[in-house]
Amino acid sequence: MRSGATRRSYDGVVACLPVTIPYRRYSTNSAHWWIGRALHEITKRARLRPQDIDGFAVSSFTVGPDTAVGLTQHYGLSPRWLDHIPFGGASGIVALRRAARAVQAGDAEIVACVAGDTNHVESFRKTLSTFSRFAQDAVYPYGAGGANASFALITKNYMNTYGAKREDFAKLCIAQRDNALSIPHAMMKKELTIDEYMSARPIADPIHLFDCVMPCAGAEALLVCGEDTAKSLDQAGVRILSTVERHNAFPTDPMQVRGGWALDVDELWSMAGLTSRDVDFVQTYDDYPVISMMQLEDLGFCAKGEGPDFVRSHTLTNDGTFPHNTSGGQLSVGQAGAAGGFLGLVEAMRQLTSQPLGSQVPDADVCLVSGFGMINYDRGLSSCAAILARAV
Amino acid sequence: MTQPLVRPKRKNPLARTQLPLTPPGVRSRTAHGLTAAAAEGRFALQVCLDCNTVIYPPRDACPSCLSARLPFRDVDREGVLIAETIVHTSTEPYFRERTPWRVGTVKLDAGPMVVAHLHGDAAEGARVRLELKLDKSGAAVALALPERDTESMADDPHLREMTCDPKFRRVLITDGRTPVGQAMAKAFSDAGASIVFTGIADPWKPFPGLDSLRKIERVEIVPLDVTDTESVTEQAEQNGARIDIVVNTAEHVRAGGVVHRRGLTIAREEMDVRYLGLLRLAQAFGPILRFRGADGVNSAVAFVNLLSVHALMNWPAYGSYSATEAACLSAAQCMRAELRPGGVKVLNVFFGPLETEWFQTVPPPKVAPETLANAVVRALRQGLEDVFVGDVAEDIRQRLAINPKALEREMAG
């Protein structure tokens, strides 16, 4: 930071009330319906009326032509703080950052942060074709492989540069699948073997079927409020020790081998007063296993290029040496559009309040959650991370 | 190594014809600066006038200094192919039926990273050169070619899809009575066209060159009079389904102006031969060309208009002629939009005075019929849309871009 000033802590603010609306592969309902389900769940569990929600942050790819404003009238909300956060996989942590500061400043008391998307049969194609101006002009006309083709190029380059093998990515995916087996609404319900992974059909070389998330419909949500407010709502809160956010980091890197976390990693740990050894489990944004590996490197668990080695020398299941994507990540649970950017955050909150949907990570006290997204042209632009802790 | 094309077998008459699809063709307005470059065969990217940064993808503010002065300029097209992938599945029907499809990221020596289609001989890690090509949607795309030409490289499926190569295709030259028409027939025969239909009107009226025309390999003379609707319709009915490229060589050149003329008979003939002739050809051949835009190796692929450059700026000494050519240019622009859904290109080839009899008294430089014909073949091989042949045409193009009003005065002499 230019000024050398330290970042303000998040003392007094908590994240609580993790909500997941179980995913469905295809849905004829609108995104408005899915987001509405999540809001409804929040009001039911917290025994609130819609009017009690005075802050609202929403993320969705399929809620058009509405943005957050249209949704206030749609749902009967009258918030005094409103944000629309279209950052894909970075939406969750960014919503958390925005909402936390609003609560701290007294601009809002109870902020609902919601991400929800529907998945019609033509949703995927339509989303791809209008994703960004650079995608329209300079990516989509080239094979229209979507993010799969773009990340295939990133994966290929990473493998060429650092010697990563498909087997290394396999280990990541297989461990995540193990973690997902106890999640009822996971799209992928069977164990994944190394043979299945290696012989899966190619999507865009070197990416094969099990390197890709399954798009689906669903919603994830949480509440951000003061510690006292959480208690009064009878909700277990999770503390926020530190957060970072960055967009379009390292624009002169020819191809993406690192994300913005590499720029902000020191601030992330020093704000929390912790090191990477203090973390009990990690949620990375796993649109593709190569990005998870980059996060492990850029967030300080190993040096750049040592991601493959790190994965080889750890077990990433919930009962392993390095529990990672403990509900299976998007690769096993599915990607419900922007809700994928909330998935890790909501799972971290469940583990840190001992109310998991699946298996509980032992000694789950501190979690690092990472977000990433928005492949605008040839690289993901947005990166963010948060270190969360169990309430004392 | 590119697998050389083999001459396609006869089409099974009972098989359904593959219908044309187009790749995504939506582009921002600024990105169409690439389309303009691709149409002429240039490689141009935005270059910031204030800090000299070469910029890609196209945009509206410099990513180095935020300047808005970002004109498109010809830049070095060489670079290195950093990474490639083969797309196996796509949600876009056009690509879905053409997978596996190679794309890659090229680091240009000039600076930017460019996601590009890959020629089969462009290898990961090796040096490549980029071309801007118009794909079947009519918008520009980048294609990485190997650094040096390789054998049979025009036969690469990606490249052939973006070009209008006459090799193994059937061509119709609409008027073989003139030196231009005859040079065109020879050029297409030499370029490997499998049939060169050559239209002759008024068979009872002799013309020079008929014997040589008959001797050109794979030329088939057919009756065709572009001033006769029935004649054009009949030709399309008989041969339309096996014509992949139409080259309209029907010409009508007379000196004379608009005020400086007595009577309208010459103007009527001009318009009938050139403008209405074009409309007849468009109506008769347009639908079948469009229908066959994806019909195999010898798919329908182009309609070529030979236009005076004075379609763009009237030359009063040939003023009525210029006006007629302008009408043809506008019609060709309409045809471009109408044929695009079939992936069929309309190539406009502009030239100044020709070395032909009706330009006899015009001083050089003039364009010889052979030069024009070779330029047409070359432009089709490159998949271009707007080509200027000869010094005069190029000069007019440049002056038009700088100050059309000055050019208007200069053309009047």
Added chain:
Amino acid sequence: MQIDLLAFARAVANGDIRVIDLTQTLTQEFPTIVLPPELGQCAPFRMEEVSRYDERGPAWYWNNISLGEHTGTHFDAPIHWISGKDLPSNAVDTIDVAKFIAPASVIDCSRECAANPDFALTIPFVEQWEERNGKIEPGSWVLLRTDWSKRTYPDYVGLRHDGAHTPGPEPAVVKWLVEQRDVHGLGTETIGTDFGQGQHFNPPYPAHFYMHGKGRFGLQCLTNLDLLPPKGAVIIAAPLKIKQGSGSPLRVLALVARGDA
């Protein structure tokens, strides 16, 4: 004298008077006269369909046509040539309509033309015909039967590197036919009433020069002249009534009494 026109009509209806069509069909393929390219050209026949029981006109079929005054089988009026430009009643709309019906003398030179496309009709040739068939009556059409209409293109047009080679009259015979025989006009099967290489005669194009100069008419691109008797046929040739027209395409009919041809 009582003339029974109804009897005439009955005779036509029952075939006692045969009606022979001397007209070529107007088609796009039919050749026109070709002049040096710097000069104005005769428009060829063209048709554009307006509708054909379709969305452009559901219950009808019709065409717009375009053609010149001298396209296909056509009539030349005196005003067509410089030598006749100042004569009274010299355009198709001002010629006395009685002149559109006239007898014909048909001079057969088909055998000579078969051997020689540059056959030129001379006074002696006509005098020999008169010895066999009697003098040409004043006010008669002189129709040159060359059988040229049976030829296929391009022979019919006969264009070579130095122009057309088709049969036609010498200057002297045209002058003689006008001055000594007071003919109505000259009709031919070829394109044009003049000899193909007529530009080299003195005067050039004498059929046009002399005929029109003396207010006489021309008919060209005729056919079926081989079905006519040397004398006795009556020609109906009425051009369109075009304002100050120099000629027009028309239907040329020959009436021939049964037993005459």
